[in-house]
Each structure stands twice: as structure tokens, then as C-alpha cells.
Amino acid sequence: MARVDLRHIEKGYPGLKALDDVDLVIESGEFFTLLGPSGCGKTTLLRTIAGFIQHDSGEVLVAGERIDQMPAHKRNMGMVYQDYAIFPHLSVADNVAFGLKTRGRPKPEIAERVQRALELVQLGNHGKRLPHELSGGQQQRVALARAMVISPQILLMDEPLSNLDAKLRVELREDIRDLQRSLAITTIYVTHDQEEALAISDRICVMQSGRVHQVASPQKIYAEPATLFVASFIGAMNIMPVGSQEGALAAADLPERLRARGPMTLAIRPEDVIVGQSTNGNALAVEGAVEKVTFAGREAYAHVRCANGLHLQAHLYRPSAGQLALVGESVRLRLPLDRLHAFDAADGKRVELPA
Amino acid sequence: MNSVRRVDVWTWAMVLGFAVIAVLLVWPLWSIVAASFIDNRTGVFTLNNYVSVMTRPLYQTALINSLIVSLGGMAGALALGVPLAILTTRYQIVGRDLIGTLSVLALVSPPFIGAYAWIMMLGQNGWMRHGLAAIGIELPSIYGFFGILLVFSLKFFPFVYLMTASSLNTINASVEEAAEGLGAGTIRRLFTVTLPLVLPALSSAALLVFVLSLADFGTPSIVGGRVRVLATTAYNLFTNEMGGNPGLASTTSMVLIVISLVVVALQRWAVRRRNVSGSLLRRPQPRVLKPFASVMAHLVCYAIVLAASLPSLVVVYTSLRKTSGPVFQPGFGIESYTRVMHEVPHVIANSFSYSTVSVMMIVILGTLIGYVLARRDSPLAGTLDSALMIPYIVPGVVMGVGFVVTFNVKPLEITGTATILVLMLMIRRLPYSVRSSASILKQIKGSIEEAAISLGASPAQAFLKVTLPLMLPGIIAGALMSFITAINELSSSLILYVGRTMTMPVRIYLSVLDGEFGTAAALSTILLVTSGAAVYAVFRVTGRKESAFV
Ligand SMILES: Nc1ncnc2c1ncn2[C@@H]1O[C@H](COP(=O)(O)OP(=O)(O)O)[C@@H](O)[C@H]1O
Numbered sequence: 065m066a067r068v069d070l071r072h073i074e075k076g077y078p079g080l081k082a083l084d085d086v087d088l089v090i091e092s093g094e095f096f097t098l099l100g101p102s103g104c105g106k107t108t109l110l111r112t113i114a115g116f117i118q119h120d121s122g123e124v125l126v127a128g129e130r131i132d133q134m135p136a137h138k139r140n141m142g143m144v145y146q147d148y149a150i151f152p153h154l155s156v157a158d159n160v161a162f163g164l165k166t167r168g169r170p171k172p173e174i175a176e177r178v179q180r181a182l183e184l185v186q187l188g189n190h191g192k193r194l195p196h197e198l199s200g201g202q203q204q205r206v207a208l209a210r211a212m213v214i215s216p217q218i219l220l221m222d223e224p225l226s227n228l229d230a231k232l233r234v235e236l237r238e239d240i241r242d243l244q245r246s247l248a249i250t251t252i253y254v255t256h257d258q259e260e261a262l263a264i265s266d267r268i269c270v271m272q273s274g275r276v277h278q279v280a281s282p283q284k285i286y287a288e289p290a291t292l293f294v295a296s297f298i299g300a301m302n303i304m305p306v307g308s309q310e311g312a313l314a315a316a317d318l319p320e321r322l323r324a325r326g327p328m329t330l331a332i333r334p335e336d337v338i339v340g341q342s343t344n345g346n347a348l349a350v351e352g353a354v355e356k357v358t359f360a361g362r363e364a365y366a367h368v369r370c371a372n373g374l375h376l377q378a379h380l381y382r383p384s385a386g387q388l389a390l391v392g393e394s395v396r397l398r399l400p401l402d403r404l405h406a407f408d409a410a411d412g413k414r415v416e417l418p419a
Numbered sequence: 420m421n422s423v424r425r426v427d428v429w430t431w432a433m434v435l436g437f438a439v440i441a442v443l444l445v446w447p448l449w450s451i452v453a454a455s456f457i458d459n460r461t462g463v464f465t466l467n468n469y470v471s472v473m474t475r476p477l478y479q480t481a482l483i484n485s486l487i488v489s490l491g492g493m494a495g496a497l498a499l500g501v502p503l504a505i506l507t508t509r510y511q512i513v514g515r516d517l518i519g520t521l522s523v524l525a526l527v528s529p530p531f532i533g534a535y536a537w538i539m540m541l542g543q544n545g546w547m548r549h550g551l552a553a554i555g556i557e558l559p560s561i562y563g564f565f566g567i568l569l570v571f572s573l574k575f576f577p578f579v580y581l582m583t584a585s586s587l588n589t590i591n592a593s594v595e596e597a598a599e600g601l602g603a604g605t606i607r608r609l610f611t612v613t614l615p616l617v618l619p620a621l622s623s624a625a626l627l628v629f630v631l632s633l634a635d636f637g638t639p640s641i642v643g644g645r646v647r648v649l650a651t652t653a654y655n656l657f658t659n660e661m662g663g664n665p666g667l668a669s670t671t672s673m674v675l676i677v678i679s680l681v682v683v684a685l686q687r688w689a690v691r692r693r694n695v696s697g698s699l700l701r702r703p704q705p706r707v708l709k710p711f712a713s714v715m716a717h718l719v720c721y722a723i724v725l726a727a728s729l730p731s732l733v734v735v736y737t738s739l740r741k742t743s744g745p746v747f748q749p750g751f752g753i754e755s756y757t758r759v760m761h762e763v764p765h766v767i768a769n770s771f772s773y774s775t776v777s778v779m780m781i782v783i784l785g786t787l788i789g790y791v792l793a794r795r796d797s798p799l800a801g802t803l804d805s806a807l808m809i810p811y812i813v814p815g816v817v818m819g820v821g822f823v824v825t826f827n828v829k830p831l832e833i834t835g836t837a838t839i840l841v842l843m844l845m846i847r848r849l850p851y852s853v854r855s856s857a858s859i860l861k862q863i864k865g866s867i868e869e870a871a872i873s874l875g876a877s878p879a880q881a882f883l884k885v886t887l888p889l890m891l892p893g894i895i896a897g898a899l900m901s902f903i904t905a906i907n908e909l910s911s912s913l914i915l916y917v918g919r920t921m922t923m924p925v926r927i928y929l930s931v932l933d934g935e936f937g938t939a940a941a942l943s944t945i946l947l948v949t950s951g952a953a954v955y956a957v958f959r960v961t962g963r964k965e966s967a968f969v
Pocket residue numbers: 077078080082100101102103104105106107108109420421
């Protein structure tokens with residue numbers, strides 16, 4: 065358990081910056097998630113912390129001490145991989161015992177700690193099995209036990225759930241979360257799945273092209289995305305450039321105080337778009353035709369094409385038969401001003417709208 | 420780049436790899452290049468050697484002959500291997516495993532054994548020649564192109580068969596069914612769909628056969644008669660009683676190297692264009708043939724593999740014939756074996772000990788270097804990889820010449836020792852071992868080793884405890900195959916041996932030239948049985964994978 069300080073980490077590959085001035089603090093005991101699209105540098109950052117990649121510049125500190133020059137096998141970090149990385153020639157128990165054996169712990173202690181770790185991941189009576197006799201989900205549990213049994217200072221996980229099917233993914237992610245809470249291990253978790261990140265994390269770091277866009281709690285990231293990229297990457301979001309071009313919101317439709325801010329991009333979540341009449345007077349109104357309605361059981365999404373080719377989605381909670389039959393009709397959408405997000409058109413940074 | 424730039428055990432493995440390759444590959448090769456440009460008597464730079472090789476009829480003929488036997492061997496191997504591959508993968512053939520095994524055995528038996536067995540069968544007094552003559556079939560003399568091409572075709576077709584068959588097995592059944600659904604008949608389907616899809620494997624196999632035929636020394640020198648090829652010419656130039664002609668021998672070697680280089684480059688180019696095949700969803704199912712067609716198909720398949728196995732059978736049979744001195748008597752006996760045990764026990768011991776020692780070195784070095792190549796993609800590793808191509812393109816005779824001209828001066832004066840033979844066996848086979856280790860490693864996920872390191876194992880410990888155990892079956896199979904090639908090596912040993920360090924293939928070669936067929940057969944049988952046992956062991960380790968041999 066330890067706090068991690070990443071100071072101005074840079075890592076370049078020929079023709080590309082994999083990590084661009086990454087500067088973060090991960091608090092002791094925290095469940096910290098690196099989130100971003102594939103290729104944004106998450107794995108590179110994680111492996112830099114683990115000691116498998118040497119960064120070009122910057123500092124990595126764990127519990128206040130620099131570890132940049134420490135070889136990977138001395139860093140005492142547990143690692144969990146997307147492909148499980150289970151040793152196929154060793155039994156489940158021997159897999160879990162591996163780290164304790166390299167530390168030269170006495171045999172009875174090893175046996176006891178291995179058994180306890182296996183019980184924690186609900187594999188208490190699978191110790192004698194060989195890995196190929198286990199399902200993918202079980203193998204990943206073994207990997208988890210193997211990483212945690214050494215009481216690592218930090219637990220590193222690189223997309224541990226990506227190879228599992230959807231149902232198992234949700235199940236195991238809850239287990240990981242509960243375990244991490246009960247053992248209070250500082251955990252750095254990598255995923256490209258925003259829903260997973262929102263569900264599991266204390267804090268999320270959203271990355272793109274090697275740069276950090278925002279570090280905040282899941283709620284804050286969802287409610288107040290710091291950049292246009294975060295807004296579009298997390299959850300569903302209607303993005304509306306302002307201007308006269310195709311697919312944009314006409315500047316003339318905006319209230320005077322918004323127009324005054326200069327060039328920007330507005331955004332609104334589908335669940336904040338109101339379909340039909342509304343008493344909320346403090347909203348933008350746009351007219352459009354419903355192109356299709358996508359039904360998803362408890363909810364539905366209306367796809368609306370507005371003037372100037374602007375395309376908006378509206379969320380319909382518990383859609384009525386009438387709402388589902390809206391296709392082809394023209395509707396009036398209301399976008400409440402206090403629900404609008406605004407981003408600078410030049411640098412994509414969040415702009416606070418005047419109340 | 421993807422690893423930490425600290426000095427660890429793998430840095431040293433790379434240094435060791437470079438040292439071995441520099442001393443045992445680059446230096447001898449450089450000696451040959453240098454010798455080809457130097458006048459034997461005056462020691463000054465000259466192009467005369469090249470002028471001689473280009474203009475003198477002797478060398479021109481050798482060059483043309485070499486191209487004829489290489490192309491002919493390739494054509495023969497294709498003519499036997501492709502039909503066999505198609506029949507066994509697409510139609511119900513009884514005993515497919517037996518066919519595969521016989522092909523592998525033909526592959527691992529040394530070509531010079533085939534050469535002299537065919538002399539016994541088809542020579543002037545051969546039983547087969549007489550038998551065929553009795554039914555009105557007159558064959559040309561076994562000595563010359565006929566003999567060389569016969570031996571090459573029957574020796575090298577298994578490469579074509581095994582590589583093509585394994586490629587044929589990875590075509591999704593639906594592809595050929597789709598062609599059939601579109602109205603393409605059997606023959607049309609074969610030429611418009613199936614063969615184009617296996618063309619990469621087919622062309623690789625064909626070019627491999629070309630290179631092997633070009634490099635082969637034993638066959639043309641035993642059954643070549645008056646047909647001289649480049650390999651035999653280089654050997655004769657070098658070992659000539661009149662002191663030899665290292666300059667011309669080296670120049671002839673250079674011609675061999677350049678031809679191989681061009682062909683291997685061609686092969687690589689052919690393989691590089693291999694389109695990435697999708698995942699294998701449904702294996703093609705062999706069809707049942709109509710009775711008459713089925714009988715014909717079986718006849719063709721078994722005729723091919725039996726013809727290929729015939730030399731081995733003849734050799735074993737000959738070794739068990741009763742002899743008195745070099746003369747065969749009616750009946751069976753073990754005189755040939757008692758003679759070799761009596762007269763040349765050290766030859767047998769040499770073969771086994773040299774092969775064993777060289778294989779141990781191959782395994783250790785090959786695994787270490789293979790690891791560096793597979794896990795570190797630094798430019799240096801790339802250089803190492805290219806340098807390891809050298810033995811693929813340099814024939815044994817040429818490597819032998821290179822070793823002699825390089826290692827006959829202090830501080831590395833090792834000509835005439837067992838060391839030079841062991842090092843030669845080692846370096847000739849090392850690249851194959853490196854390649855196979857690297858490809859095994861590429862199938863072992865890097866994350867497994869990293870996981871071990873993150874659990875506190877040092878890089879060396881992680882390798883020993885996790886990676887090595889996973890590589891072991893592959894390493895053992897590779898070691899056995901290295902052993903097979905090492906114990907059957909003729910051409911380079913023939914150049915490097917002295918009386919004390921003679922090996923079984925050398926002794927067999929000399930016995931055949933002296934007409935001592937009994938002892939040659941006894942020694943050959945020992946080689947065949949040893950190779951067969953090794954093949955059996957490889958099957959045990961790999962779970963019967965014939966493709967492991969190509
Ligand atoms: N060894 C390498 N050499 C060159 N480029 C690399 C290497 N490893 C990763 N990259 C590049 O660095 C970027 C970040 O990669 P990575 O950290 O694996 O992304 P992520 O895990 O977020 O998908 C990618 O563009 C990737 O192509």
C-alpha cells in the first residue's frame with residue numbers, strides 16, 4: 065500500500081509520443097483507472113510503473129521514493145494481464161505460490177497464504193488443477209490471487225476483463241472491486257471500457273494520444289467533462305458545433321449571452337434532451353424530424369435530424385407506444401441551458417457558461 | 420525498445436551470439452571471399468580466378484551441370500511431392516500416417532546412402548537393372564545425370580510433400596466447396612483455387628530443394644560419373660594431390676554462394692508475399708474415391724514412398740549379407756558388423772561423440788540467441804538474424820574450405836583436431852535451432868515471463884523457471900533433429916577430417932569409392948537406425964507432427 069507520484073513522465077517511440085508529460089498522484093489505497101481509446105498510452109504508462117519500460121524523462125515515486133532505476137523484479141508490484149499470463153505448466157496453487165517462493169518464504173507459510181488467497185477468489189478447492197482445466201474467468205481469478213498473495217505495494221491491472229464475456233465481466237469486476245476495498249491495496253487499473261471505469265473506480269484518468277485530459281471521480285467526469293474529448297468518450301453525448309456549416313447549430317438560435325463567448329462547441333447528453341412540449345422556458349428549442357427510434361427495452365433513443373443537417377439523439381425512458389411510433393413525425397426538442405456543456409472551439413477545453 | 424535498457428543476462432547472450440557468429444561464420448566466409456581475389460603464388464590481388472571460372476570450359480560445364488541437377492532435382496521432387504500431397508489430403512488414402520512416416524525417414528536418411536544403394540540396384544550388376552531388362556525395360560547408366568536426378572527426386576520430395584500437405588490442410592473447406600458450387604470440376608478446382616492457395620508453401624519448398632540439390636556433394640560425387648558439378652569441382656580443386664588450388668576453390672565456392680543467395684532471396688520474397696490467411700474454420704475433409712480411382716491413387720502414393728524407402732531397405736539387407744573380406748557370399752551373416760567394430764570402432768565413437776557435443780552447444784547457444792531474437796527487437800538483433808542466414812546459403816563443402824583456410828594459423832590453429840569438426844557441425848546447424856527456438860518463443864506470451872518478474876523473479880530466474888520449461892518439448896525436438904543432421908554430415912567433414920577424426924559418413928563415402936559395400940552398408944545401417952530412433956523420439960515429443968521436420 066503506497067502512494068504513487070508520477071512526475072512529468074515522457075516516453076517517445078520513433079515518430080510518436082506514447083506518454084506526453086504525464087503528471088499524476090495516485091493516493092494510497094485508491095482504485096485508480098487509466099481510461100482511453102486503444103493506443104492512447106495506458107499500457108505504456110502501466111508498464112513504466114511496473115519497470116518493464118524505461119521512460120525517457122520524468123520521475124516515478126512510490127511511497128515518496130524514486131524507483132526509476134530499480135529493476136522490475138525488485139519493485140514488489142502485482143500485475144494482472146488481459147491474457148491472464150498464467151504459467152501453464154504449474155498447478156493453480158503453484159502459480160499462486162510463485163511469488164512467495166521467489167521471496168524464500170517458509171513452506172508452511174506459503175501453503176497457508178496460498179490457500180487463503182485462493183479462497184478469497186473463490187477457488188479454494190481448485191489448487192491442484194492445471195490452468196487448462198479452468199475457464200477464462202477462473203484463470204483470471206488465479207492471476208488475481210497470484211498478484212495479491214505477495215502483498216504488493218501496488219496492484220497493476222491491464223484490461224483484465226477484456227477477454228471475458230459480458231456477464232462474467234460484470235461479475236468479476238464487482239469481485240475485484242470488493243477485494244480491493246477489503247485489502248485496501250493501491251490499484252492502478254487500465255481499461256478502454258468507459259462503463260467499466262465508471263462502475264469500478266475511485267478516480268479515473270482519461271487519456272488520449274499520451275496526454276492526460278482529466279483526472280477526477282466518475283461522477284465528476286460524467287457530469288463535468290473537462291474537454292470535448294472526455295465529453296465524447298464518456299457516455300453518450302450530442303456534440304453540436306456552433307456555426308453555419310453543415311451539421312452545426314446556427315449561432316442565431318443561441319441566446320445573446322452564449323453568442324458573446326466566441327467560437328465554441330456545445331454538447332448535451334441524450335437524457336437531458338426533452339422531446340415535445342416542456343414548461344422549461346430556459347432552453348434552446350430546435351425542430352427536427354424523427355429518423356428512427358432504437359428500442360432497447362427499458363429505454364429507447366430517438367434519432368432526430370434537425371435543420372442544417374444537425375443530428376441529435378434523445379433518450380426516452382420507458383418509451384410509450386406513441387413515442388415508439390414517432391418515426392417520420394416532426395418534433396420539437398428542448399435543450400435546457402443548465403444542461404449544456406460548452407467547449408472552446410480551438411483547444412477543446414471546457415468553458416463555464418454564464419448562469 | 421520494449422524492454423528496460425539495463426544490462427542483464429540477455430545482453431551477455433547477445434554478445435556471446437555475436438562472438439560465435441563473427442568467429443565461426445563471418446571470418447571463414449571472409450577468408451573465402453579474400454582467397455578468391457588472391458593469386459596463390461604471389462599473394463597479390465587478382466581477378467584471374469574469376470576470369471578462369473568464367474572462361475574455362477571445365478568450370479562452365481560444372482556451372483551448367485549444377486544448374487541442371489538443381490532444376491532437375493526440384494522438378495523431380497515437385498513431380499512426386501505435389502501429387503502425394505494432394506492425394507493424401509483430399510482423398511481417403513489408407514495408411515496416411517505410414518506414408519508420412521516413410522517420407523520423414525526418407526528425409527532424414529543421408530543422400531549418399533541413397534546414391535550408393537541405387538548403384539547396387541541399378542549399376543551394371545544391379546538386380547533391378549537385370550530384372551527390368553528381363554521385361555524389356557532398358558535404363559540409362561546409373562552414373563551421370565540419371566542417377567543424380569533419381570536420388571535427388573526421391574530424397575527431396577518429402578520437403579515438397581510435407582510443406583504442401585500442411586498448407587493444403589489449412590485451406591478452409593468452404594473455399595473449395597464454393598468453387599465446386601460455382602461449377603468448377605475437380606481438375607479446374609485444383610488449378611484455379613487449390614494450387615494458387617498453396618503456391619507460397621509450394622514455391623518455398625521448390626526453392627529449398629533447389630538450394631539443397633545445388634549444395635549436395637555426396638550424391639554427384641558417388642553417382643555423378645563424369646558429370647562434375649560446382650560442389651565436386653570445389654572439393655577436387657581444394658584437395659587435389661598437387662597441393663590444391665585454394666584460389667580457384669574459393670572462387671568456385673563464391674559462385675555457389677551467389678547462386679544460393681539469389682535463390683534464397685527469391686524464396687524469401689515468395690514467402691513475404693504470402694497473404695495472411697484467415698482462421699481455419701473447417702478442415703477440408705478427404706473424399707472417398709470410386710473403386711478404380713482409389714486403387715490407382717493408392718498405387719501412386721505407395722509407389723512413391725516405397726521407392727524412397729528402397730535404398731534404406733537395400734542397405735540394411737546388404738549389411739546382413741554374408742561376406743568374406745569385401746566379397747559377398749550366399750546367405751546371411753554379421754561379418755560386416757564385426758568388421759566395422761573391429762576395424763573402425765573409433766569412427767563410430769567419433770560420430771556419436773562429435774554429434775552429441777555439437778548438439779549440446781547448439782541447444783544452449785540456439786536457445787539463448789533465439790530468445791534474444793524473439794524478445795528483443797533491437798537493430799542488433801536484426802543483424803544477428805541476418806548473419807544467421809549464412810549457413811542456409813553456404814554449402815558444406817564451402818564452409819569446410821572456409822574453416823581450413825581460416826583456422827590453420829595461430830592463435831586458432833585447430834585444423835586436424837576434433838574441435839574443428841565439432842565447431843563445424845555446430846555452426847552449420849545453429850541457425851535452424853535459433854529459428855526454431857525463436858518461433859517457439861513467439862508462441863509463448865511475453866506477459867507470462869513479465870508476470871514472473873513482477874512476482875519477484877530476476878530475468879534469469881524467470882527464464883529458467885517459466886519460459887524454459889514451456890520451451891522444453893520444442894527444444895528437445897530441435898535437438899534431436901540437429902543430432903540427425905550432425906551425425907549424417909558428409910561434405911564439410913570430408914574436408915576437415917584426418918585419420919584420427921574420421922566419422923561414419925566419411926568412412927561410408929571412402930568405402931563406397933573402394934567398392935567395400937559390406938562395411939559401408941553396416942555403417943549406413945547404424946546411421947539409419949540412429950536417425951530412425953531420433954525420428955521416433957521427435958514424434959513422441961511433438962505428438963506426431965511430420966511438419967516438424969521441414
Ligand atoms: N515497442 C513499441 N514500439 C513502437 N511503438 C510502440 C511500442 N509499444 C507501444 N507503441 C505505441 O505507443 C502507443 C501507445 O501504446 P499502448 O500504451 O500499448 O496503448 P494502449 O494500452 O492505450 O492501447 C501506441 O500508438 C503504440 O502503437
